[in-house]
Amino acid sequence: MSNATLQFYNEQARRYAELRARPIQVYTDAAERAALEPYALAASDILDLGCGEGRLTRWIAAMKRKHGGSFRVHGVDFSPEMIAQALRFNGDLPATYGVGDAMALEFPDGSFDLVASCTAPNNFPTLEGALSEIHRVLRPGGIFFATIINAEETARFARYVYYAPYFLWRGVKRLGGGAGGYHRVLYSRDELERLLAGRFETVELSGMRVVSDFVPEFPLNVWPPLFPIMRGILKFTRDLDRRLERHPHFGRHARFHLVVARAVK
Ligand SMILES: C[S@@+](CC[C@H](N)C(=O)[O-])C[C@H]1O[C@@H](n2cnc3c(N)ncnc32)[C@H](O)[C@@H]1O
Incomplete structure (x- = not known):
């Protein structure tokens, strides 16, 4: 750790x-929820792994309560x-x-049907x-659902440009003895396929956010008075994003991978 x-x-x-x-995060939440909903509805025992402050956990719990059952x-x-x-919260x-x-x-083998x-x-x-741990705690046929930042994202270069002032500020802060970097590894689709092989059967491996990341987050997604403009632009990118996310080339170069995989035991 x-x-x-x-x-x-x-x-x-x-x-x-x-x-x-912030607008692009709310946009991402909506895409994640739409993709997760059928799997969450079908599952009884659900683990939100790396749940943060529980934004997705709360949404799953509210949805499950609405639909009843145990x-x-x-x-x-x-x-x-x-x-x-x-x-x-x-x-x-x-x-x-x-x-x-x-x-x-800290869960026994086969505790969940969705992670x-x-x-x-x-x-x-x-x-x-x-993935070994996720596979262990899933029941046979249980679903692993994830969004994972893509190492081969095309829009990364756009982000370097519009976030240049922020990167500069962070560099200066580090020179002044600021906190070191945290652990974050990006994965390509090929790497994910290799990591899943053997223990999981892929149900879906597509992209999430293709064109929306070219919209300059800095300053539109960072400065609250500009949020209505960012929201307005995202309304236009939504349909194009949804269409390109499953495209064999564009989907592979999206901001996130959307992973749905079934545990094989
Ligand atoms: C980018 S945040 C995402 C939080 C949440 N899933 C969401 O979508 O809002 C990543 C989270 O993973 C958690 N995390 C990182 N490494 C972890 C580990 N080894 N085990 C459990 N949680 C971890 C962090 O504490 C953080 O809350």
């Missing part, structure tokens, strides 16, 4: 809900500060939370190790 990563997320916990309320929704994160926020929703490490999950992990897999010390 990396101390720098833990420190980064412990510090981010207080601001995380505010960051997730179920369990549990969020795990290695940051105690994130879990403290999740407990604070949860209200009376039927979800539970605990501090835990994706590399050594969801959104943008957390990039932070795990090794994805291979986390």
Whole structure:
């Protein structure tokens, strides 16, 4: 477990809900929820792994409650500060939370029929190790659902340009002895296919966000008075994004991979 990563997320916990309320994050949440909904509805025992302050856990719990039946929704994160926020925000929703490490999950084999992990897999010390644990805690045929930042994202170059002032500021801060970087590994589609092979059968491996990342997040997604402009532009990119996400070339170069895989045992 990396101390720098833990420190980064412990510090981010207080601001995380505010960051997730920015237009491109809300846009991503909607895409994730639409993709996750059928799997969450079909599952009874659900784990949100690397749940952060529980934004997705709460949504799953609220949806499951609305549809009735018996179920369990549990969020795990290695940051105690994130879990403290999740407990604070949860209200009376039927979800539970605990501090835990994706590399050594404290659940018996075959405990869940869905493990969801959104943008957390990039932070795990090794994805291979986390996938072994996810496979172990899933029942045969159980679903692993994830969004994972793509190493082959085309829009990264656009981001370098519009975030240039921020990168410059961060570089100067580091020179002045600021905090070190946290652990984040990006994966290509080929790497994910290789990592899933053998233990999982791929149900879907597509992209998420293709053109929306060319919209200059800095300053449109960072400065609140500009949020209505960002929201307006995202309304236009939505249909194109949804069409290109499954395209064999463009989908492969999206901001995120959308992974849906079935545990083979
Ligand atoms: C980018 S945030 C995503 C949070 C949440 N899934 C969401 O979509 O809002 C990544 C989360 O993964 C957690 N995390 C990182 N490494 C972890 C590990 N080894 N085990 C459990 N959680 C971890 C971090 O504390 C952080 O809350």
